[in-house]
Amino acid sequence: MPGGETADRDYVRHPGSVAVAAVDDAGRVLLLRQYRHPVQRLLWELPAGIRDVPGEPLVDCAARELAEEAGYRAATWHTLVDLYTSPGMSDERIRVFLARDLERIPDEENTYVRHHEEIDMPVEWVPLDEAVEKALAGMIHNSPAIAGILAAYAASSDDYKGLRAASAPEA
Template structure:
């Protein structure tokens, strides 16, 4: 049997926006279920995101630490950001986030994963890229200015094997970071040859 997610859309008989903020909104859709019954489904509407698993020639992963207020924790993460420029190729968005949050550029890009962060309550989709052949961007060449949430975010290089161990030990909690680390570890077995190109379409 071929295991693959498929697109399907059940009839929405009513839809109400409950809340709208700068980035997200909350909707209630009344959905026609099997058996011709209806049920209300509340969910967060999100523009989508990208994340970058950057790995150097020594198989070390670039990680940053960021305060996340909803969970009241400083989390170890990978560079990531919202798809906030209409029509921008996702890999360009990822390159921008890598420059903004970590001050690096990459010559080699591949699509690593496509994930939904929490599909039972949110439509956010994240494309995680693998970035290699990295080099620091000289400060005078980096056109990106840190936003307030990016100031003071330390950059650390962690061996990929160690990052896997920390994820499995419950020491890393950020979902795109964990997914990216484990996927990169699996993909490294064949030298990353089986990965999709950076501009692969989203299914």
């Protein structure tokens, strides 16, 4: 610290996460309603999950989460944004992907069994411009969802050109 002082800090070590802004051909973004106990409320969120498979490419983790939580797969993937969710108390880093060219996975092909809060997690398609309005009006509180929605909206104005590859290295 300045002046040679020492300061104690408590923080959470985290393996990292991914989130998916899935945007369909009608310009709607896929959102979930998920209960979060620390804030004791249902939040609007993107499909997301922890990087819990060692060595798994980030885009594969994102594809797995999209399938598990929402029952969709995507043919086209790009990196939207990288962010630290709460750098004052955690080293969690999250990559938000853009998923397009979406297809519903038939129930007989999706073998994932939902657990805990995932059991009651509805999937809703919201027009991207309405999702932006919800974020700016304070109706969406989840930081990766806000970042992903705003980044997808910004990228849509240029027909999603110039985005980083899904396999882009982490900076």
